[in-house]
Amino acid sequence: MENVIHHRSLTKPLNRAIGMVAMVAMTFLGLLLVTFLIGRVVPIDPVLAVVGDKASAQVYERVRLELGLHLPLWQQFFVYIKAVLAGDFGVSVLTSRPVLEDIARVFPATMELAVIATLIGVFTGIPLGIFSAVKQGSLLDHLARITGLFGYSLPIFWLGLMGLMVFYAHLNLLPGPGRVDVFYENMVDPVTGFLLIDCILAGEWDIFRNALSHIILPASLLGYYSMAYLSRITRSFMIEQLRQEYILTARVKGIAEWRVIWGHALGNCRLPLITVIALSFGTLLEGSVLTETVFSWPGLGLYLTHSLLNADMNAVLGSTLVVGSIFLGINLFSDFLYKFLDPRAG
Amino acid sequence: MKKTIWFALVFSVIAANSLLAATPGDALVMASKLDDIVTLDPAEVFEFTGAELAVNMYDRLIGYEVEDVSKIHGVVAESWDISEDGRTYTFKIRENMKFASGNKLTAEDVVFSFQRVIKLNKSPAFLLTQFGFTPANMTERIVKTGDYSVKLIIDKPYAPTFFLYCLTSTPGSIVDKQEVLKHEENSDRGYGWLKTRSAGSGPFALTAWKPSEILTMACNEHYHGKKPAMKRIIVRHISESATQRLLLEKGDVDMARNIQPDDLKGLAGNPDIRIRKKAKGALYYLGLNQNNQYLKIPQVRQALKYLIDYAGMESTLLSGKAVVHQAFLPKGFLGALEETPFSLNVEKAKGLLKEAGLEKGFVVTMDTRNTEPSTSMALAIQATFALANIKLEIIPGEGKQVLTKYRERAHDIFIGRWGPDYMDPHTNADTFARNPDNSDAGQTKTMAWRNAWDIPELTRKVDAAVLEKDATKRARMYLEIQKEHQQSAPFVIMFQEIEILAERSNVNGFILGPSFDSNFYRFITK
Numbered sequence: 037m038e039n040v041i042h043h044r045s046l047t048k049p050l051n052r053a054i055g056m057v058a059m060v061a062m063t064f065l066g067l068l069l070v071t072f073l074i075g076r077v078v079p080i081d082p083v084l085a086v087v088g089d090k091a092s093a094q095v096y097e098r099v100r101l102e103l104g105l106h107l108p109l110w111q112q113f114f115v116y117i118k119a120v121l122a123g124d125f126g127v128s129v130l131t132s133r134p135v136l137e138d139i140a141r142v143f144p145a146t147m148e149l150a151v152i153a154t155l156i157g158v159f160t161g162i163p164l165g166i167f168s169a170v171k172q173g174s175l176l177d178h179l180a181r182i183t184g185l186f187g188y189s190l191p192i193f194w195l196g197l198m199g200l201m202v203f204y205a206h207l208n209l210l211p212g213p214g215r216v217d218v219f220y221e222n223m224v225d226p227v228t229g230f231l232l233i234d235c236i237l238a239g240e241w242d243i244f245r246n247a248l249s250h251i252i253l254p255a256s257l258l259g260y261y262s263m264a265y266l267s268r269i270t271r272s273f274m275i276e277q278l279r280q281e282y283i284l285t286a287r288v289k290g291i292a293e294w295r296v297i298w299g300h301a302l303g304n305c306r307l308p309l310i311t312v313i314a315l316s317f318g319t320l321l322e323g324s325v326l327t328e329t330v331f332s333w334p335g336l337g338l339y340l341t342h343s344l345l346n347a348d349m350n351a352v353l354g355s356t357l358v359v360g361s362i363f364l365g366i367n368l369f370s371d372f373l374y375k376f377l378d379p380r381a382g
Numbered sequence: 383m384k385k386t387i388w389f390a391l392v393f394s395v396i397a398a399n400s401l402l403a404a405t406p407g408d409a410l411v412m413a414s415k416l417d418d419i420v421t422l423d424p425a426e427v428f429e430f431t432g433a434e435l436a437v438n439m440y441d442r443l444i445g446y447e448v449e450d451v452s453k454i455h456g457v458v459a460e461s462w463d464i465s466e467d468g469r470t471y472t473f474k475i476r477e478n479m480k481f482a483s484g485n486k487l488t489a490e491d492v493v494f495s496f497q498r499v500i501k502l503n504k505s506p507a508f509l510l511t512q513f514g515f516t517p518a519n520m521t522e523r524i525v526k527t528g529d530y531s532v533k534l535i536i537d538k539p540y541a542p543t544f545f546l547y548c549l550t551s552t553p554g555s556i557v558d559k560q561e562v563l564k565h566e567e568n569s570d571r572g573y574g575w576l577k578t579r580s581a582g583s584g585p586f587a588l589t590a591w592k593p594s595e596i597l598t599m600a601c602n603e604h605y606h607g608k609k610p611a612m613k614r615i616i617v618r619h620i621s622e623s624a625t626q627r628l629l630l631e632k633g634d635v636d637m638a639r640n641i642q643p644d645d646l647k648g649l650a651g652n653p654d655i656r657i658r659k660k661a662k663g664a665l666y667y668l669g670l671n672q673n674n675q676y677l678k679i680p681q682v683r684q685a686l687k688y689l690i691d692y693a694g695m696e697s698t699l700l701s702g703k704a705v706v707h708q709a710f711l712p713k714g715f716l717g718a719l720e721e722t723p724f725s726l727n728v729e730k731a732k733g734l735l736k737e738a739g740l741e742k743g744f745v746v747t748m749d750t751r752n753t754e755p756s757t758s759m760a761l762a763i764q765a766t767f768a769l770a771n772i773k774l775e776i777i778p779g780e781g782k783q784v785l786t787k788y789r790e791r792a793h794d795i796f797i798g799r800w801g802p803d804y805m806d807p808h809t810n811a812d813t814f815a816r817n818p819d820n821s822d823a824g825q826t827k828t829m830a831w832r833n834a835w836d837i838p839e840l841t842r843k844v845d846a847a848v849l850e851k852d853a854t855k856r857a858r859m860y861l862e863i864q865k866e867h868q869q870s871a872p873f874v875i876m877f878q879e880i881e882i883l884a885e886r887s888n889v890n891g892f893i894l895g896p897s898f899d900s901n902f903y904r905f906i907t908k
Contacts, residue, residue: 078783079783079786079787080780080782080783080786081782081785081786081789084782084785084786084789085420085782086420087504087505088428088429088505089785090428090505090506090508090803091428091505091508092505092507092508092511092825092826093825093826093827094825095503095504095505095507095508098503129420130417130420130593131420131593131594132420132421132577132578133578133593138593141592193622197622197624197625200625200628201628204628204632205628211634212625212628212629212632212634213620213629214596214618217634218405218409218411218596218618218634219406221590221596221598221616222590222598329621329622330622330625331625332595332618332619332620332621332622334592334594334595334619338594339594342417342594345780345781345782345783346782347782
């Protein structure tokens with residue numbers, strides 16, 4: 037009887053694990069299939085990205101065969117999946133480098149920006165949302181909502197250019213575009229690809245400060261949009277919680293107001309907030325092509341957009357896999373956090 | 383205490399930015415769009431930026447004076463002879479040249495470089511293979527005759543300038559055979575390695591290339607000529623014109639290469655900035671698909687040529703970035719026709735449309751790249767077409783997308799820009815006025831083919847002109863072809879491009895030539 041119970045208790049988690057692996061695999065396969073089909077259906081000739089417009093018909097045909105474009109679609113997809121399973125993501129036709137190498141170069145730049153932007157968004161947006169909810173209808177609440185509205189309404193590229201004009205060109209407070217000044221290019225070994233971390237590892241504090249000063253403006257810009265979104269969501273969640281009876285009970289019991297708000301009300305908002313923050317972070321990880329253009333930030337947004345517009349399918353599919361993995365990872369992590377913070381959520 | 387640490391961090395970050403704002407005295411920092419670079423192998427480079435970089439890293443047998451392209455001189459070649467039958471060229475190679483690796487440049491490298499282009503057969507290979515070189519015959523036709531002499535045997539007695547100008551193009555670059563073969567894999571002749579490296583004898587050598595981010599070159603210590611004053615060339619990828627302008631005004635870059643008209647106006651009057659212009663060979667044109675029922679009517683083609691406000695666009699939208707030019711040979715080319723018979727004349731256009739029975743107008747589409755100045759030009763053309771009741775529907779698209787449709791002959795009107803591949807008139811005559819096979823299976827996708835223009839007689843004239851050895855007679859032939867072409871062709875050639883760049887006033891010596899592969903960095907000083 038004990039052995040049966042033991043057997044049953046192993047089977048359930050095992051089934052769950054198998055189910056999860058199958059779900060992840062199917063998700064990726066579906067993602068790749070859809071992206072692949074879209075890439076083949078869009079009216080952009082992928083051969084042109086390789087040979088250019090002036091190639092002879094002979095060169096064009098040869099490259100078309102080399103790219104496998106003469107094969108049926110299903111066969112092209114199968115060849116690609118087989119290579120991916122063997123760890124070969126192919127070579128980008130636009131950079132002449134393995135796609136994995138390109139992504140290893142551009143993704144950390146986007147990740148750094150996304151992390152700092154999310155931190156700015158969280159540490160400004162959530163308190164702002166809380167204050168707005170607590171002082172609902174007040175001048176502060178209206179100001180916060182207007183600030184948020186600007187965040188949604190103003191085009192990010194315009195805001196970026198204005199930011200550069202004010203803080204870089206006129207006030208000379210911050211440096212211009214790029215991850216670091218030209219003097220410091222290639223002076224730090226790319227151990228992790230995250231420039232700030234690599235500077236710390238190398239003990240290059242001058243370069244660290246320079247890199248930090250470069251990231252402030254683009255991260256603040258993206259953080260502003262994140263703040264606008266998070267403050268509105270937080271306000272909405274908090275207003276709902278502050279209407280609950282347990283809040284009235286807590287106040288009647290004489291608990292300090294700051295604990296009522298930050299401990300009890302915010303505590304009950306944390307689960308949905310985690311989901312929202314995770315989604316917001318995930319969106320930033322796709323790369324913001326407009327921000328990256330204005331600030332010449334060599335991130336995934338620019339890389340993916342450029343590849344899409346030139347039908348560089350190896351790069352597009354490789355990037356899709358990376359972005360898909362991140363989203364899945366974030367979802368799994370937020371599920372884990374849910375269960376950790378509230379076992380009832382299991 | 384925490385507040386103190388916080389303020390110290392913020393202050394040090396701000397202070398860090400205030401240091402080192404100016405560029406180094408021995409390095410040129412340029413803001414440019416680098417995202418068109420696909421490869422740095424001269425056997426494969428076919429994009430503008432790549433071509434400009436290649437000419438500063440590699441030498442060719444032949445060069446020309448940028449202010450007068452008819453003056454051809456030897457670079458790697460000290461001298462050359464042409465046989466009586468016009469097919470054999472014997473080059474004497476200079477003996478004092480070295481590659482950046484320190485290896486001597488000999489005839490072996492010249493032969494290797496040309497045979498490599500033929501064997502790899504990438505997009506620009508036609509610039510050499512059009513002379514009859516093939517992998518099967520290249521060992522007999524591209525021959526080392528001594529340590530410092532090379533013989534090239536072409537298939538026909540073409541006009542000498544045609545062949546020599548082709549040798550000035552990027553696939554004519556001489557690469558370091560020893561260095562390249564050291565990195566050969568699977569008999570690829572160093573192709574995989576050279577895509578992202580350099581192995582030339584030019585004044586600069588590549589040190590690093592991060593695609594769409596930055597490219598750096600260092601001075602070639604073994605350069606045969608006068609050593610450049612700039613020890614480094616740093617090209618930063620900055621795609622936004624306004625950002626390039628800010629960097630230039632602040633002095634964080636020495637030169638900005640992609641400033642748009644609005645930002646140029648903002649720079650005018652700034653004593654620290656100098657604006658420079660140079661006519662390039664690129665042409666802006668409309669292609670009229672002769673498979674379209676309206677566009678194939680001669681009176682309609684002629685009418686459209688009178689429905690473009692050339693002067694208006696030149697002075698407003700293009701604002702110094704182009705000049706009116708209405709023939710397929712740009713100004714500066716042998717035999718270029720400089721007459722501009724067309725101007726905006728709505729009454730004349732209406733008269734021509736009435737002759738064609740289309741006084742009520744018609745609807746037609748135009749595929750347009752959604753970049754400037756194409757989009758602005760398309761809108762202006764739409765407005766002037768409407769004056770004669772022609773409804774122009776603009777179909778915007780990305781570069782490769784509209785190109786794909788153009789190459790499939792699936793367009794009505796295409797607004798395009800065409801740049802010459804070398805400085806000989808055949809480069810443009812071949813594409814605008816030659817169509818040996820107009821069928822859908824036609825192998826040469828010239829502009830004439832793309833617009834379904836069947837021209838056996840004009841094709842014959844272009845074939846004859848490329849074989850004419852007498853330069854004066856040859857120029858006359860191209861003039862006649864252009865005069866006929868200007869009136870009858872389904873092309874509305876509108877403008878010749880002017881390259882505009884902005885540089886700090888302390889920068890001198892950047893040579894701007896008639897094409898992107900004749901822009902030289904080696905004379906730059908600060």
